[in-house]
Amino acid sequence: xxxxxxxxxxxxxxxxxxxxxxxxxxxxxxxxxxxxxxxxxxxxxxxxxxxxxxxxxxxxxxxxxxxxxxxxxxxxxxxxxxxxxxxxxxxxxxxxxxxxxxxxxxxxxxxxxxxxxxxxxxxxxxxxxxxxxxxxxxxxxxxxxxxxxxxxxxxxxxxxxxxxxxxxxxxxxxxxxxxxxxxxxxxxxxxxxxxxxxxxxxxxxxxxxxxxxxxxxxxxxxxxxxxxxxxxxxxxxxxxxxxxxxxxxxxxxxxxxxxxxxxxxxxxxxxxxxxxxxxxxxxxxxxxxxxxxxxxxxxxxxxxxxxxxxxxxxxxxxxxxxxxxxxxxxxxxxxxxxxxxxxxxxxxxxxxxxxxxxxxxxxxxxxxxxxxxxxxxxxxxxxxxxxxxxxxxxxxxxxxxxxxxxxxxxxxxxxxxxxxxxxxxxxxxxxxxxxxxxxxxxxxxxxxxxxxxxxxxxxxxxxxxxxxxxxxxxxxxxxxxxxxxxxxxxxxxxxxxxxxxxxxxxxxxxxxxxxxxxxxxxxxxxxxxxxxxxxxxxxxxxxxxxxxxxxxxxxxxxxxxxxxxxxxxxxxxxxxxxxxxxxxxxxxx
Amino acid sequence: xxxxxxxxxxxxxxxxxxxxxxxxxxxxxxxxxxxxxxxxxxxxxxxxxxxxxxxxxxxxxxxxxxxxxxxxxxxxxxxxxxxxxxxxxxxxxxxxxxxxxxxxxxxxxxxxxxxxxxxxxxxxxxxxxxxxxxxxxxxxxxxxxxxxxxxxxxxxxxxxxxxxxxxxxxxxxxxxxxxxxxxxxxxxxxxxxxxxxxxxxxxxxxxxxxxxxxxxxxxxxxxxxxxxxxxxxxxxxxxxxxxxxxxxxxxxxxxxxxxxxxxxxxxxxxxxxxxxxxxxxxxxxxxxxxxxxxxxxxxxxxxxxxxxxxxxxxxxxxxx
Ligand SMILES: [Zn+2]
Numbered sequence: 054x055x056x057x058x059x060x061x062x063x064x065x066x067x068x069x070x071x072x073x074x075x076x077x078x079x080x081x082x083x084x085x086x087x088x089x090x091x092x093x094x095x096x097x098x099x100x101x102x103x104x105x106x107x108x109x110x111x112x113x114x115x116x117x118x119x120x121x122x123x124x125x126x127x128x129x130x131x132x133x134x135x136x137x138x139x140x141x142x143x144x145x146x147x148x149x150x151x152x153x154x155x156x157x158x159x160x161x162x163x164x165x166x167x168x169x170x171x172x173x174x175x176x177x178x179x180x181x182x183x184x185x186x187x188x189x190x191x192x193x194x195x196x197x198x199x200x201x202x203x204x205x206x207x208x209x210x211x212x213x214x215x216x217x218x219x220x221x222x223x224x225x226x227x228x229x230x231x232x233x234x235x236x237x238x239x240x241x242x243x244x245x246x247x248x249x250x251x252x253x254x255x256x257x258x259x260x261x262x263x264x265x266x267x268x269x270x271x272x273x274x275x276x277x278x279x280x281x282x283x284x285x286x287x288x289x290x291x292x293x294x295x296x297x298x299x300x301x302x303x304x305x306x307x308x309x310x311x312x313x314x315x316x317x318x319x320x321x322x323x324x325x326x327x328x329x330x331x332x333x334x335x336x337x338x339x340x341x342x343x344x345x346x347x348x349x350x351x352x353x354x355x356x357x358x359x360x361x362x363x364x365x366x367x368x369x370x371x372x373x374x375x376x377x378x379x380x381x382x383x384x385x386x387x388x389x390x391x392x393x394x395x396x397x398x399x400x401x402x403x404x405x406x407x408x409x410x411x412x413x414x415x416x417x418x419x420x421x422x423x424x425x426x427x428x429x430x431x432x433x434x435x436x437x438x439x440x441x442x443x444x445x446x447x448x449x450x451x452x453x454x455x456x457x458x459x460x461x462x463x464x465x466x467x468x469x470x471x472x473x474x475x476x477x478x479x480x481x482x483x484x485x486x487x488x489x490x491x492x493x494x495x496x497x498x499x500x501x502x503x504x505x506x507x508x509x510x511x512x513x514x515x516x517x518x519x520x521x522x523x524x525x526x527x528x529x530x531x532x533x534x535x536x537x538x539x540x541x542x543x544x545x546x547x548x549x550x551x552x553x554x555x556x557x558x559x560x561x562x563x564x565x566x567x568x569x570x571x572x573x574x575x576x577x578x579x580x581x582x583x584x585x586x587x588x589x590x591x592x593x594x595x596x597x598x599x600x601x602x603x604x605x606x607x608x609x610x611x612x613x614x615x616x617x618x619x620x621x622x623x624x625x626x627x628x629x630x631x632x633x634x635x636x637x638x639x640x641x642x
Numbered sequence: 643x644x645x646x647x648x649x650x651x652x653x654x655x656x657x658x659x660x661x662x663x664x665x666x667x668x669x670x671x672x673x674x675x676x677x678x679x680x681x682x683x684x685x686x687x688x689x690x691x692x693x694x695x696x697x698x699x700x701x702x703x704x705x706x707x708x709x710x711x712x713x714x715x716x717x718x719x720x721x722x723x724x725x726x727x728x729x730x731x732x733x734x735x736x737x738x739x740x741x742x743x744x745x746x747x748x749x750x751x752x753x754x755x756x757x758x759x760x761x762x763x764x765x766x767x768x769x770x771x772x773x774x775x776x777x778x779x780x781x782x783x784x785x786x787x788x789x790x791x792x793x794x795x796x797x798x799x800x801x802x803x804x805x806x807x808x809x810x811x812x813x814x815x816x817x818x819x820x821x822x823x824x825x826x827x828x829x830x831x832x833x834x835x836x837x838x839x840x841x842x843x844x845x846x847x848x849x850x851x852x853x854x855x856x857x858x859x860x861x862x863x864x865x866x867x868x869x870x871x872x873x874x875x876x877x878x879x880x881x882x883x884x885x886x887x888x889x890x891x892x893x894x895x896x897x898x899x900x901x902x903x904x905x906x907x908x909x910x911x912x913x914x915x916x917x918x919x920x921x922x923x924x925x926x927x928x929x930x931x932x933x934x935x936x937x938x939x940x941x942x943x944x945x946x947x948x949x950x951x952x953x954x955x956x957x958x959x960x961x962x
Contacts, residue, residue, distance in 0.1 A: 085864065086864055086865045086868075087819070087864070089817065089818035089819065089820060089821075090784060090817075090818050090821075091818050091820035091821060092820065134675055135674055135675055136676075137676065137678060138675050138676060138677040138678065139677075139678060140677065140678045140679055140680050142677055143677065143679055143680065143683050143713055143714055144713070144714050144715070144716060145677070145716075146677065146679075146683075146687075146714045146716075146717055147714065147716050147717045147718055147719065148716065149675065149677070152675045152677075153674055153675050156675060157674075190672050192674070194672075195672045195673060195674040196674040198670050198671065198672070198673065198674075199669060199670055199673035199674050199675075200674075201670075202668075202669070202670055211719070212718070212719075213717070213719075214667050214668070214669060215667065215687075215691050215694070215719075216717070216718070216719035217718075217719050217722060219718060260718070260753075261718055261722060262722065263722060263725060263757075263761065264718065264722075264757055265753060265756075265757045265760070301826065301829070301877075302829050302873065302874070302876070302877025302878075302880055303826070303873045303877065304873075307826075308787070308791060309791060309794075309795075311794050311830045311833075312787075312790065312791050312794060312826070313787065313790060313822065313823050313826040314826070315787065341944075342908070343873075345941050345944040346869060346941070348940060348941070349940070350938075350939075350940040353940075358785070358822055358823070359822040359869050359870055359873065360820040360821070360822045360868070360869065360870055361785065361822070404943050405943065406943045406944045406947055407941075407943065407944075408940050408941075408942070408943070411940065
């Protein structure tokens, strides 16, 4: 057998001796495997992993240590980046939206980005403060202020200042804005125009005006459209078919039809197909087989392509697909379709179909920097990208119920309330046993959405949870919407309010028939009548209003993203409203 | 084009740039994640902003794009503007190919460089350098994803010889039998030859399958745990039945020879499932159990999942 196999047998103590015997038998049968670049690279990787594992022992007792997450250090790696990026990152000049997303989302995954921390003043930065402009310097305002500048008049976001729009940067900027809950600065109308301009005849999306098109860029377009609720039939026409064509004979997906199956592109294709409700177009069984086999035995990590080295970022790209596929499998079961494999959901005893412990071990033991953050391979430097995606991968490894969030947050499917995970951790994260500080103790990462890679409260159809402190329970639903309109610049016609999966309606029309006449009366429901009082988890869902933007009667109301929010919006009075003087939104659904 | 000596002189000190007023970058107050650019890079960007603003498309503007690209090859806007300039000025096509070729050599995994190259090839309808250039990149890194993608595009866009390509792939596989990208390319060529050319075909012709199975097996022989030829072999049967007598005979023989090889067992399970007979499924359950408990423990959860479906299939067959 190859040298890879020999190392395997020599080092893995748990390796079944029976198998070792069998492997030796193979060695006798087959010719010696030639040493090629792949074999050399893989042997090098095994050696590095062995070294890392050997180092991960107690100096005195020699006992193996439990893998632990250096949470505090990881937080400072990311918070430092919010204030300053070293000049050696000049080559990331066009990836500035990405740098924001990687670090903000990393902090969110670490549970650091609480609403208080999002709003509290932060350390001063290297840059100048523009005279006359005030800035509270919070993470939210600094992020929003900067990302807003990347938005282009003709739609979409650029990767850096004064650059043209780029699909992948647009995805990063929108995601980062979701993390800091500032989606209202996004101009959805021009965004839609940008997406349509990038669309190609074969159903894919380009990255820029004369850029390449692939399944990655297509995923970005689909996610942005879904998050902003601007999906139209024209936008998605031909897209599922294009993505399905990217599946290769191996089972994974390539960047283009015909090109080799690759973890990143497989994630992009399958996640987008899930959003488009089109997973029936693919070969499910071959995808699952390919996916499972990307986790390597000795390494424990995940490789992006067959016979390539494992790399931490694929912990997210590949493993996020397990909850997505499980959600699909379960949805088939509930629709009484013929089921794959005749059992419900591709899970075993609630576990996922990869080795969750081994993956966490590879990330935490082999690729973690003692000063915080992660690298792709052992003995390589940490970077923002791999830190973000390793944390996301750990999240997927730790939360077995993430599949529940896949079908819930999807415009084309049944409207459902935001997800509460029934059991947060079924695969326990590793913990440092002798550590007292609660913050340091836990390796637990916040649950991330398998499709969007945003923490669950931050995603889904522009569903933004909010608390209206100053709203009276006597307010009608219409008035609540106008309050929101004044505060967030979201046109009333674009709003749908959801409580516990139920849409709150403003106007109820009752028709009474008598033998002689038909009388129509309408009533306005208040929050009180919906039994809403005090704090309540109301969700705002944005409704597509691209082509029929509501004629807005209130001059202070503008379409989201065009101008800064007005602080002095005048609301119509209750009397005006009840007298029917003000326009009420039509509840057509 | 790129002139090292000139490069050292800051744009602000160059007489031929004296008429341009650079425009400072404005990140706004307290931006998040500010990059501490080096001064010379900052200055170049300031001049670039001025050029864009005045919409200047000249040879000095082209030179400026090169200067920025050297510091930041992933700046897609600068590449974009470079193409905008090339569209209107006179330039030497060979020189531009040399330029993007040198960039591709030093930064072979850069999206922008490959995109620019494809634009050149397509716009000027000149593929004379492509296969050789790509082959050079593949010599350095046999799995360069961009290079293989470009190769497939050139082959189909210009309808180049697939027979030659098959010989190229064979050479690549003889160099590294674990190069999965080369295996993928072989599948691509075969599919182009027998599937894409005949839209009515739903699977490869039987004789082609046989020939290619032999090819894959010749590699499996000295590396049974190499997943690439196994996936290739399985892929040959896409759209047709795996339940093929010759294949089964071959696999059963291999199963006895390469004990503990998960790939042969996995393939056999799928064939037994297709057969859908009690005795086949019983055998599949047996194999699946040993994969789960012994042979392929890292993928234990997957095999457990397969096992429960096999068992329920078997039970429903027995009940009939
Ligand atoms: Zn990576």
